[in-house]
Amino acid sequence: MMMVALGVIAFSVTIPAHADGAGAFLGGIAVARIGEAVRDSNESQQQEADAASQQAYYAQQQAEAAQQAPQTAEEKIAQLDKLAAGGYITPEEYKSRKKAILDSM
Amino acid sequence: MKTLQKRLNTAALLCLMLFVSAAANAASKFDGSSNLICAAMDITACVDGVTCAKGQARTFDMPEFLTVNFKKKSILADYDGGKTAESPFKNFETTDKQLIIQGIENDHGWSLAVSKTTGRMSAASVGEEVSFTIFGACKAL
Numbered sequence: 687m688m689m690v691a692l693g694v695i696a697f698s699v700t701i702p703a704h705a706d707g708a709g710a711f712l713g714g715i716a717v718a719r720i721g722e723a724v725r726d727s728n729e730s731q732q733q734e735a736d737a738a739s740q741q742a743y744y745a746q747q748q749a750e751a752a753q754q755a756p757q758t759a760e761e762k763i764a765q766l767d768k769l770a771a772g773g774y775i776t777p778e779e780y781k782s783r784k785k786a787i788l789d790s791m
Numbered sequence: 792m793k794t795l796q797k798r799l800n801t802a803a804l805l806c807l808m809l810f811v812s813a814a815a816n817a818a819s820k821f822d823g824s825s826n827l828i829c830a831a832m833d834i835t836a837c838v839d840g841v842t843c844a845k846g847q848a849r850t851f852d853m854p855e856f857l858t859v860n861f862k863k864k865s866i867l868a869d870y871d872g873g874k875t876a877e878s879p880f881k882n883f884e885t886t887d888k889q890l891i892i893q894g895i896e897n898d899h900g901w902s903l904a905v906s907k908t909t910g911r912m913s914a915a916s917v918g919e920e921v922s923f924t925i926f927g928a929c930k931a932l
Binding site: 712 | 836837838841842843844846850851852853857867868870874875876877878894895896897898899901914916918920921923
């Protein structure tokens with residue numbers, strides 16, 4: 687975050703104009719725009735990596751929970767609620783799983 | 792029969808002369824005698840301590856065309872529908888195969904090389920934090 691803030695400061699510096707009012711090109715707008723694009727792409731790549739690791743963490747949590755002792759129907763439905771709230775299962779999947787739990791009672 | 796042979800030989804010679812002349816003309820246009828328009832195709836850029844990225848000009852919100860004006864000794868690019876950016880240069884040199892233009896601007900050093908035979912272009916700009924290369928092609932105006 688600190689790096690990004692520093693980058694914004696660095697690239698917000700005014701690009702010197704030439705005598706006829708044109709801005710600098712290869713050492714001016716090109717550097718500013720390319721620098722900004724590279725930083726943005728790096729930031730979005732990091733965000734994607736963070737999201738992937740978070741998803742992997744949740745998947746691991748679910749796997750661990752599944753390995754635990756048999757749950758009651760109430761516990762199973764509560765877990766199902768959590769998965770639906772987190773967007774890990776679709777409403778259709780939620781309905782069919784819930785029906786299966788209730789049917790097994 | 793001999794006359795026909797002679798005429799064919801003359802026509803072939805003429806074609807050869809035209810081809811050589813056209814080739815010489817094409818090559819001579821990348822020697823600073825004509826202005827150039829160049830298309831920026833692929834860009835690879837690195838930011839120190841961050842990462843490197845590869846893409847096309849539009850990936851980086853960069854102008855896709857640039858003009859080399861030898862009279863004005865400047866490389867010009869239009870961007871954002873009306874603004875002009877330019878990189879002045881003091882001199883340029885030609886080798887057997889390349890036209891090479893170099894300049895210094897805003898603490899960045901840059902070089903642009905154009906193949907005298909194919910018009911293929913490569914440019915590089917290096918500076919303290921951001922460095923990049925541009926590959927493309929030029930045409931004499």
